[in-house]
Amino acid sequence: MVLSRTFEEAILREYHADKGPGFDIGKGLIPGEMHLSAGQEPVAAGVCAHLTADDAVTATHRPHHFAVAHGVDLRTMTAEIFGRATGLGRGRGGHMHLFDPAVHFSCSGIIAEGYPPALGAALAFTRAGTDAVAVAVTGEGAANQGAFHESLNLAALWKLPVVFVVEDNEWGISVPRSASTAVTxxxxxxxxxxxxxxxxxxxxxxxxxxxxxxxxxxxxxGEGPSLIEVRTLRMWGHFEGDAQGYRPELATVATLDPLPRYEARLREAGVVDDDAGARIRGEAAERVGDAIRFAKDSPLPDPADVLSYVFAEEAGR
Structure with a gap:
């Protein structure tokens, strides 16, 4: 959780460093939208602790905490976010389209899009005779999408090894769950x-x-799918630049930060002390700093290669 938060704080800093004057979403080292996951780290950490690189995770457009927890390479992920040629998608996908075949990780900017591909991964695992599982993550707003219900139905019908995870941060962009969903x-x-x-x-x-x-x-x-919903917390805006004027509880959000709350719990239990806390934060800062430097030092994609990787290419051509 500390590594994920340290990473998000670094991306936040780099994203806003050169967006001015004013706020130009198209400017800077990281142009475009940015959706950060501060506050939602417990979901990714708690789920991915049970997974290996052979298991699949399909995440949302707010994906970094799950990517970090599932072991996506930090350097190449950061390079992709910066749009560099050394990135996971050679700089073509950006932060909402991270794909790492080494650990079966993917995400998408389309709401509920990750649920059907998770079924495909689970079906493949079953056909291959392995005990690997697929974890499909979405937000509470996406639980009203057709893909959500179609996927739950088919996973249950075929008894697929899928764990459906719903992150309920109570806000579908600016719409509260109570205004969009009939069930509590x-x-x-x-x-x-x-x-x-x-x-x-x-x-x-x-x-x-x-x-x-x-x-x-x-x-x-082999007993089939399950659904877990977690009431979590989106500490920052839906996207960077979101003024969040729709959130009446915004002034108290920082008091619910799960990291200091859990650290206090571990300290009380005698699991963590000052030295351990400093070591954990120091290691996270070192890894994130290395990834940021790698991304900044990496080249931008060559415009001459703009049509590369669109279609499968034959060997030797």
Missing amino acids: SNAARAAGYGMPGERVEDNDVEAVYAAAERAVRRARA
């Missing part, structure tokens, strides 16, 4: 598709860990 918890929808559904309150990483352990164990055992 999307976990209740799991019963309609014959699978277990569980809601984790209070952004609690240990509770997420326990729920994910049950769901992943069930999937690996």
